[in-house]
Amino acid sequence: MKGSQRKGSLFLCTVLFVAMTLVAVGCNDTSKDTLSDMATVQEGTPVAEQVLGEGNTKFTLTVADKEGNETVFEIHTDKETVGEALTELELIDGEQSTYGLYVKTVNGITADYDKDGVYWAFYINDEYASTGVDSTTIVETDYYAFRLQ
Numbered sequence: 014m015k016g017s018q019r020k021g022s023l024f025l026c027t028v029l030f031v032a033m034t035l036v037a038v039g040c041n042d043t044s045k046d047t048l049s050d051m052a053t054v055q056e057g058t059p060v061a062e063q064v065l066g067e068g069n070t071k072f073t074l075t076v077a078d079k080e081g082n083e084t085v086f087e088i089h090t091d092k093e094t095v096g097e098a099l100t101e102l103e104l105i106d107g108e109q110s111t112y113g114l115y116v117k118t119v120n121g122i123t124a125d126y127d128k129d130g131v132y133w134a135f136y137i138n139d140e141y142a143s144t145g146v147d148s149t150t151i152v153e154t155d156y157y158a159f160r161l162q
Contacts, residue, residue, distance in 0.1 A: 065102050066090050072151055074099065075158040076120045079131065084120060095157055096147030105146065105159070113145035119159045134162045 062084065068091035076084045090098035096114055099105040107116040116133045117123055126132045135142040135149075136158040142149065149157075 063087070064089065065104070066098065068092070070151055070153060072098075072153055073156040074104070075156070076104075076122075077158065077160040078122055079161045090151070093150060094147055095149045095151055096145070098151065099146065114147040116146060116159070119161075122161070124161055131161055133159045135159055 064087045066089040068089045070091065071087060071089045072095070074086045074088055074095075076086070086104070088098055088102065090101070092098040092101060096105070100114075104120055105114075105116050106118040107114050109115070116135070117125070119133050124131045124133050135146050137144075137149065138155055139158070146157075
């Protein structure tokens with residue numbers, strides 16, 4: 014009877030070990046989906062959702078529509094200005110004016126000030142930009158945004 018008790022104890026210990034291992038693995042699952050849910054973001058630093066372009070320089074662009082829905086892009090480019098990079102990727106479109114590019118379409122959303130009274134506002138580090146998108150030199154530590162106003 015002693016031999017069968019040892020075998021039973023060994024079997025029970027093995028079952029408990031396997032169960033504890035499975036629970037531990039389930040609790041520590043760090044798959045790609047759960048990592049994005051656990052990401053901590055410093056205020057004012059958006060997390061990139063879509064990576065676009067190729068090049069040695071990268072920057073973050075956030076696009077906020079009329080309802081406040083945001084799409085965040087990580088842009089890679091070899092262009093000098095934000096406008097050149099975004100135009101090349103067909104993220105923005107507009108008309109040339111004496112003040113530079115008047116952006117009318119961003120990420121497929123067109124703003125018509127004459128019709129709807131809305132326009133695309135360009136921001137650098139959460140401040141209204143004092144330069145146009147086509148004359149804004151890319152600074153990798155800066156983040157840029159277009160918000161429908």
